[in-house]
Structures are given as C-alpha cells and as structure tokens.
Amino acid sequence: MQIDVLTLFPEMFDGVFGASILGKARDKGIVSLKATNFRQFSTNKHSTVDDYPYGGGGGMVLKPEPMFAAVEHLVPHEGPRPRIILLCPQGETFTQRKAEELSQEKHLIFVCGHYEGYDERIREHLVTDELSIGDYVLTGGELPAMVAIDSIVRLLPGVLGNETSAVTDSFSTGLLEYPHYTRPAVFRDWEVPEVLISGNHARIDAWRREQSLLRTLRRRPELLDRVALTPKEKAWLQAIAEQESNTAGSSDSE
The missing domain is CATH 3.40.1280.10 (SPOUT methyltransferase, trefoil knot domain)
Incomplete structure (x- = not known):
C-alpha cells in the first residue's frame, strides 16, 4: 500500500x-x-x-x-x-x-x-x-x-506478528474484546479464571464469546443491535440485563 x-x-x-x-x-x-x-x-x-x-x-x-x-x-x-x-x-x-x-x-x-x-x-x-x-x-x-x-x-497482511490479533480486536467482530490475562496465574490473591488454564480450547472459546457479549452489554449495549446473536445468546443477555436492572433498582430504593 x-x-x-x-x-x-x-x-x-x-x-x-x-x-x-x-x-x-x-x-x-x-x-x-x-x-x-x-x-x-x-x-x-x-x-x-x-x-x-x-x-x-x-x-x-x-x-x-x-x-x-x-x-x-x-x-x-x-x-x-x-x-x-x-x-x-x-x-x-x-x-x-x-x-x-x-x-x-x-x-x-x-x-x-x-x-x-x-x-x-x-x-x-x-x-x-x-x-x-x-x-x-x-x-x-x-x-x-x-x-x-x-x-x-495494522490490518495489512504481515504487519502484526500474530495475524489473529486484528481479527479478535474490539469492534472487529462487532463486539468489545474479551478480557486478557498472562503470568503469573495468581497476583496479589487475584487468580486467572480457571477456564483459561484448563487447556480445553472449546471451553476457552465459549468463555471468550460470553465475556465479549457481557462486556459489550455493560459498556456499549447499542453495538449488540448490529451483531448476529443466537436465540440462546439473546435470551441469556436479556436475563442478565433484567437481573442487573432489578439489582440497580433495588439499590436505588434503599
């Protein structure tokens, strides 16, 4: 280019x-x-x-x-x-x-x-x-x-050391990116989520998708309108939103 x-x-x-x-x-x-x-x-x-x-x-x-x-x-x-x-x-x-x-x-x-x-x-x-x-x-x-x-x-082929980095960035999938962790596994009593050190890549992928959805719901909910969601994901996000709305309402009334 x-x-x-x-x-x-x-x-x-x-x-x-x-x-x-x-x-x-x-x-x-x-x-x-x-x-x-x-x-x-x-x-x-x-x-x-x-x-x-x-x-x-x-x-x-x-x-x-x-x-x-x-x-x-x-x-x-x-x-x-x-x-x-x-x-x-x-x-x-x-x-x-x-x-x-x-x-x-x-x-x-x-x-x-x-x-x-x-x-x-x-x-x-x-x-x-x-x-x-x-x-x-x-x-x-x-x-x-x-x-x-x-x-x-940074999107051009060969620019980034890891070619998957740009694909999983926030907004590339329409969602905000999932949380990242690195060594040590425990820092000041804060532990890395067990799933990430399980070695089970199917579980890891599912966790990352869930975390991306959750982070987008809480920080940029308007982005979810432009993302293809499964019926299960839609129901789960709706339940989370209702639960957090009820919790916030309960706190306000106390």
Missing part, C-alpha cells in the same frame, strides 16, 4: 511513521508512507495557501489551487484513482469497519487542513471521502490522519 499525507507540517509525521508498528511495516516494504507539504504547490510568490472567506467572518480558508495541484502531482495518470480522504469534523465517523474497507486499497491520500476550513470546491470536486475521529475540533487534520493510518496499516 502507498499512503501519502498532504500537510503543512510534515515533520509531525517523522516519529509516527518511523516507530513501532508503522515503522516496521515501512521497513518490511509492506507500506510506503510519505508526508508532503502542500505549501510547495502554492501559485503566488509568498507561498500562501489560505485566504479570507468570501462573505466575511473569522478565520482563514484553505485555497483550492495548492490542494488540487498537490493531489494531481501524487495521482498517477494511468490506473485506478486513489481514495482521497479529507479529515474534518463534518466527515463520516471513522470506525473499525471503515479501517477494514480502506485497508483493501492500494493508494490512499490524506488531506490535512488547518485554519477555519476548506474551500468548498475541495470537498465537492477533489476528495472521495471525508472522515472524522470524533465530535470535537482539533487544530488540524494531522492527528486524525495519524489515528486513521495506524488503524489501517
């Missing part, structure tokens, strides 16, 4: 692209990561990339010319057009499913803005996707781009 980032601050990506999982993926040749300063595509002698908004108002707006020129410089003349992703608070909320979708692409271009916003013609005629990592505003698109890139690259 090839990933390009258009930003006014390419130095922000030096550490992120060179360390940990992303750095190893780049060293293995699994992914090409490059940050380009789109100021170099400015068309005026002062190298400005922003201007005052038509109609007045506070803040500055990114001009269309440098951004279009930068993207056109990166896009090959032949072959499929890459996904061009604008990071902005108005975009589609980034999810694990979106990461999985984008991990199937060969070339991604992330556009990181600053100032008040983008000229609307960038949204309408240049980008293919708009993404947001949450309902809050940051000073620029660099941090959201880093988050998205990390989430996408």
Whole structure:
C-alpha cells in the first residue's frame, strides 16, 4: 500500500511513521508512507495557501489551487484513482469497519487542513471521502490522519506478528474484546479464571464469546443491535440485563 499525507507540517509525521508498528511495516516494504507539504504547490510568490472567506467572518480558508495541484502531482495518470480522504469534523465517523474497507486499497491520500476550513470546491470536486475521529475540533487534520493510518496499516497482511490479533480486536467482530490475562496465574490473591488454564480450547472459546457479549452489554449495549446473536445468546443477555436492572433498582430504593 502507498499512503501519502498532504500537510503543512510534515515533520509531525517523522516519529509516527518511523516507530513501532508503522515503522516496521515501512521497513518490511509492506507500506510506503510519505508526508508532503502542500505549501510547495502554492501559485503566488509568498507561498500562501489560505485566504479570507468570501462573505466575511473569522478565520482563514484553505485555497483550492495548492490542494488540487498537490493531489494531481501524487495521482498517477494511468490506473485506478486513489481514495482521497479529507479529515474534518463534518466527515463520516471513522470506525473499525471503515479501517477494514480502506485497508483493501492500494493508494490512499490524506488531506490535512488547518485554519477555519476548506474551500468548498475541495470537498465537492477533489476528495472521495471525508472522515472524522470524533465530535470535537482539533487544530488540524494531522492527528486524525495519524489515528486513521495506524488503524489501517495494522490490518495489512504481515504487519502484526500474530495475524489473529486484528481479527479478535474490539469492534472487529462487532463486539468489545474479551478480557486478557498472562503470568503469573495468581497476583496479589487475584487468580486467572480457571477456564483459561484448563487447556480445553472449546471451553476457552465459549468463555471468550460470553465475556465479549457481557462486556459489550455493560459498556456499549447499542453495538449488540448490529451483531448476529443466537436465540440462546439473546435470551441469556436479556436475563442478565433484567437481573442487573432489578439489582440497580433495588439499590436505588434503599
């Protein structure tokens, strides 16, 4: 995969692209990561990339010319057009499913803005996707781009040491991930669940599924609406929810 980032601050990506999982993926040749300063595509002698908004108002707006020129410089003349992703608070909320979708692409271009916003013609005629990592505003698109890139690259074959890790992550199955334990088996009188050291893999798989369901019910119950559940699982979760609701009601009345 090839990933390009258009930003006014390419130095922000030096550490992120060179360390940990992303750095190893780049060293293995699994992914090409490059940050380009789109100021170099400015068309005026002062190298400005922003201007005052038509109609007045506070803040500055990114001009269309440098951004279009930068993207056109990166896009090959032949072959499929890459996904061009604008990071902005108005975009589609980034999810694990979106990461999985984008991990199937060969070339991604992330556009990181600053100032008040983008000229609307960038949204309408240049980008293919708009993404947001949450309902809050940051000073620029660099941090959201880093988050998205990390989430996408770790899904590429050969990036993670254990290929099953990404499959069982929270949200990959639609559920939150089950609890993990490691040595020692007993720490400060807290014991690892017996089933995990039983060696019975069928029991372990059943326990992990049950724990994922239980954790999702208690922390993110809305996710269960999008998960395929067996009639037995539905009945069990309903019984747990009713029991915990009754217990909470009883405590409130005391």
